[in-house]
Amino acid sequence: MEKEVYTEYRAEKLLKKFVPVVKNQLVNDIKEIKFKKFPLVLKIISLGALHKSDIGGVKVVGNKEELERGFKSLINLAKKKRLKLEGILVQEFVKGYELIVGIKKDSVFGHVLLFGAGGIYTEILKDISIRACPITLKDADSMIQDLKTKDILYGARGEKANVGKLKKNLVKISKIPLRYKKIEELDINPLIVNKKDVLVADARIVFEK
Numbered sequence: 001m002e003k004e005v006y007t008e009y010r011a012e013k014l015l016k017k018f019v020p021v022v023k024n025q026l027v028n029d030i031k032e033i034k035f036k037k038f039p040l041v042l043k044i045i046s047l048g049a050l051h052k053s054d055i056g057g058v059k060v061v062g063n064k065e066e067l068e069r070g071f072k073s074l075i076n077l078a079k080k081k082r083l084k085l086e087g088i089l090v091q092e093f094v095k096g097y098e099l100i101v102g103i104k105k106d107s108v109f110g111h112v113l114l115f116g117a118g119g120i121y122t123e124i125l126k127d128i129s130i131r132a133c134p135i136t137l138k139d140a141d142s143m144i145q146d147l148k149t150k151d152i153l154y155g156a157r158g159e160k161a162n163v164g165k166l167k168k169n170l171v172k173i174s175k176i177p178l179r180y181k182k183i184e185e186l187d188i189n190p191l192i193v194n195k196k197d198v199l200v201a202d203a204r205i206v207f208e209k
Contacts, residue, residue: 002209003184008052009045009089011203014180015188018172021200022192024091030071038062039093042070043202046083050204055081060093094201096194097153097161101173103133103186105208111177115143115170118190134174140167153193161193169198182208 006014012021026045027033044057052058056077059070071088078085098119106112109132116128129146131139144150144163153161169191177183185206192199 004207004209005047005050006205006207007045007047007050007086008043008202008204009086011186011205012200014205015176015200015203018176019169019200020198022092022094024089026087026089028085028087030068033067033090035090035092037092038064038067040067041089041091041093042067042074043089043091044074044078044083045086045089046078047086048081048083049078091201094192094194094197094199096192096197096199098190098201099166099193100128100187100189101170101191102188103173103177103183105177105184111183113143113170113174116147117149131174133177135171137167137171140170143170159195162195162198165198166193180207184208 009024009026012024015021025032025034039060039062042059042061043052049055049057057074059074061067061070074088100114100116100118102114104112104114111133112130113133113135114128114130127148129143131143135143144153144167153163153166173188176186183205186203188200188203190201192201
């Protein structure tokens with residue numbers, strides 16, 4: 001079966017209709033960048049590099065000099081890897097807890113929502129909860145309670161996360177397949193949660209054609 005894959009830029013454009021996304025800009029020239037405040041995150045956007053961090057395709061820059069160096073190195077990396085480049089995504093750097101939210105189309109249950117500890121340790125921690133889509137606020141709460149690392153969200157290791165906003169956004173994400181029935185996979189990793197916001201910081205979508 002043929003599939004259509006959305007890179008981060010396209011995926012986040014779609015997701016913006018449902019949930020908040022970290023402010024970003026896709027550029028092909030450093031002079032196009034409108035952000036004035038640092039730090040910033042730079043990412044290679046290409047269908048040939050869906051797992052950007054695996055190839056060194058993500059840079060966090062703290063000043064203008066680092067921005068110039070980082071931008072140039074990503075352009076060179078794209079050339080070296082012979083990637084068909086959509087551009088370089090420039091993104092605000094947002095601090096918070098990193099979570100993963102995913103949707104998978106199951107042959108038995110239809111679309112299911114996956115939620116858990118995210119970031120680079122997702123595969124190691126394997127701390128996830130699953131429910132059939134769409135979910136309710138009560139379901140969202142029980143998914144959070146399922147996590148071994150849930151106490152972190154409630155401030156066990158410092159700042160408390162905005163759990164109320166997190167639940168509402170999990171419900172919104174779970175309803176996306178009602179509108180886009182051909183979604184086969186949706187991966188948001190990380191979903192950044194802090195005391196104020198819940199924001200999509202990276203995403204990928206696979207559609208059945």
